[in-house]
Amino acid sequence: MLxxxxxxxxxxxxxxxxxxxxxxxxSAREFNPNKVAGFNAEVVKQTYGLLQALALEDEQIExxxxxxxxxxxxxxxxxxxxxxxYVVVDCRDTNLALARxxxxxxxxxxxx
Numbered sequence: 329m330l331x332x333x334x335x336x337x338x339x340x341x342x343x344x345x346x347x348x349x350x351x352x353x354x355s356a357r358e359f360n361p362n363k364v365a366g367f368n369a370e371v372v373k374q375t376y377g378l379l380q381a382l383a384l385e386d387e388q389i390e391x392x393x394x395x396x397x398x399x400x401x402x403x404x405x406x407x408x409x410x411x412x413x414y415v416v417v418d419c420r421d422t423n424l425a426l427a428r429x430x431x432x433x434x435x436x437x438x439x440x
Contacts, residue, residue, distance in 0.1 A: 329353075329415070329430065329431075329434050329439075329440050330353075332429075332430035332434070333415070333417060333427060333430050335418060335421035335422055336353070336355060336415065336417060337354065337355055337356050337359060337416040337417060337418055338352070338353065338355070338356060338359045338361045338414075338416040339352070339353045339354075339361065339413070339414060339415045339416070339440070340352045340353070340361035340362075340364075340365055340368075340414045341406075341411055341412070341414075341440060342365045342368055342369050342412050342413075342414055343369070343410065343411055344369045344372050344373065344405075344409075344410055344411060344412055345369075345410065346369070347365055347366030347367075347368075347370065348365060348366070349361055349362045349365035350411065351440070352365075359416065361414065361416075364414075365414070368403055368412065368414050369412065371392060371403060372389065372392065372403060372405065375389055375392060376389070388405075389405055390404070390405075391403060391404040391405075391428065391431070393424070395419075396419075398418060398419060398420060399416055399417065399418055399419060400416070400417050400418075400419050400422075400424055400427055401414070401415075402414070402415045402416075402417075402427055402428065402431060404431050404435055406435060407435070413431060413434070413435060413440060415427060415431055
């Protein structure tokens with residue numbers, strides 16, 4: 329992940345069911361991925377609920393994007409659907425297309 333996104337602010341692999349971070353990385357002292365892991369898992373669960381409410385059960389979540397003024401927060405489910413990869417980048421240092429491409433490559437190669 330760091331090879332493709334050297335300006336990475338934070339990353340985590342999160343168990344969706346428990347909301348617990350299984351692995352974390354941060355380059356920003358004030359950013360603690362463990363604190364937000366449960367919230368990110370809840371975003372995924374609520375999105376699944378949304379798909380059911382819209383009768384879109386055949387759809388799959390590819391990724392979820394949260395855009396802030398200076399940061400991009402991306403959530404991508406791992407192939408098993410039970411874990412997610414959470415990545416935070418500064419949008420002044422990278423762009424959405426690059427972040428999504430690197431995440432997708434890492435998930436496909438199973439190398440975070």
